[in-house]
Amino acid sequence: GGGGGTYLVLLFVVILIEHSSPSFHMDEFIKVVEEMEKEDSGLGPVAVLKRLRQAAGLNSTFIQYFLGDANSGGPELDAGLSVYIEKAVHHRVTSGAKEEGVVLTSDGTTVALMPLVLGIEAGFLYKSRKSVRGLYLLTLFKDLDLSFRHSSTATQLLWPDGCWDNVTSPQVFTLLDNPSLLTAAQVNGGMDGVVLGMEAKVRHSLKLSSLLMEYYCHQMESNRLDTAPLLISQRRRENFKGLVSPPKLIREVVKSIELQRSLAGHSKMDKKKKKQLMVVVKAGIREFVHKYMACPPIIPRCIWGAQPYKGTPTNLSLPLSFMYIHHTYIPSKPCLTFQQCSADMRSMQRFHQEDRGWDDIGYSFVAGSDGYLYEGRGWHRQGAHTLGHNSKGYGISFIGDYMASLPSNHSMWLVRDWLSSCAIGDGRLVSNFILQGHRQVVNTSCPGDALYNEIKNWEHFGVCVYEY
């Protein structure tokens, strides 16, 4: 410890506050963690996490039940640093649907820090145990009791995503929909908290900043996701899906509600009440599992920086019967990062709107090689992708030129398995929909020889006779 460390922290805070407004980006948060570790190199990860928890005011009896007192006994944190931590970690939704306590990560997704740091602390704390006590309750199912009691139908359990004011220097995050039980950022942070909590349990000598950096700052190489490490944020849903089953999630929610009741001094639920609760919990978990463990992650328009739709959209009449596969041809290179994929989306939209004179980017969804799909016209608006067939199917395009080579396995998997089962489950595609290459219905080489030969082996691939 000592003066040098304090000086470093002060210097950092001055830089943070005076020379640029502190942004709510994961990279910025990791810098704060590094400074805390530098300030006293004797601090282990649990002590650092306790200090974070103390600064963020995360000291409810529910949290203390699993993690103990937040007071680390260490030296006081610098006031400026405490203020930043409180804002970055303490989760709340304020008026105007502003969500606080969330940060933008380098892969373009937004994460609530509270469930993340609580999950990691539990993992480090219970390293010698068989399982991490309270892992799901601290990360995903912490404040459910009221919501579950008051919402009687699953349709009230919306999970809204949101938009940043500026993705280069993110300050304000606004939800796209009314907040409800859990926001998308809380679910992302909760899933990461579970995945990294399990990792902290087995790699307990790791520094917190190293754990976060490995997970959130992975640089994709030309081999794309196919040979990247398993534990990176781009694989959040796959990793989470590998750890849990729906029955386990149902049990954890019930456990959480029972614990909240008992900590509040309420008696146990009677049989009838518990039965009613189970109906709601099962419906809620069914929706959760569909949305986060069957559907692929999709980067919303506001995050990639889309221009508004021009004119009046035509609504699709759902469910549709076709999915048409495209390649973009230009851009010809697969995109490997959020920045590159977003720039590609913007340039395609500009080309379609300005040069072609269309209302919007033509495709319904676009697959990057960065682990994400990107929202084009989306599920409800008719696209401009497959001449004469736009009202019948979704147009899905892979960024790149696939005449001679294939997109990453990972991106093909997202479209072939995740996107189609997601669309069927939501009643957007009929369960026996037909998948075709663009060239099957229009005189074009799209989606490229290599990709076209590949999709011939996909489930749902079909040939059908059209009347021209």
Ligand SMILES: *[C@@H]1O[C@H](CO)[C@@H](O)[C@H](O)[C@H]1NC(C)=O
């Ligand atoms: C948590 O901390 C806040 C602010 O430091 C304090 O007002 C509150 O009483 C604490 N709650 C518990 C349960 O310790």
Ligand SMILES: *[C@@H]1O[C@H](CO)[C@@H](O)[C@H](O)[C@H]1NC(C)=O
């Ligand atoms: C976002 O913030 C950066 C850095 O402060 C700034 O240079 C840029 O102009 C901002 N972008 C927009 C769209 O406001």
Ligand SMILES: *[C@@H]1O[C@H](CO)[C@@H](O)[C@H](O)[C@H]1NC(C)=O
């Ligand atoms: C992609 O998947 C195929 C079949 O599933 C497999 O043969 C191939 O090795 C995989 N390629 C990479 C780069 O993972």
Ligand SMILES: *[C@@H]1O[C@H](CO)[C@@H](O)[C@H](O)[C@H]1NC(C)=O
């Ligand atoms: C299209 O759908 C939107 C919302 O889903 C709705 O507000 C709008 O009225 C619909 N337009 C038509 C022409 O039906």
Ligand SMILES: *[C@@H]1O[C@H](CO)[C@@H](O)[C@H](O)[C@H]1NC(C)=O
């Ligand atoms: C398809 O397009 C190619 C090249 O643009 C052209 O040579 C060919 O005649 C077209 N075929 C049909 C059936 O229109």
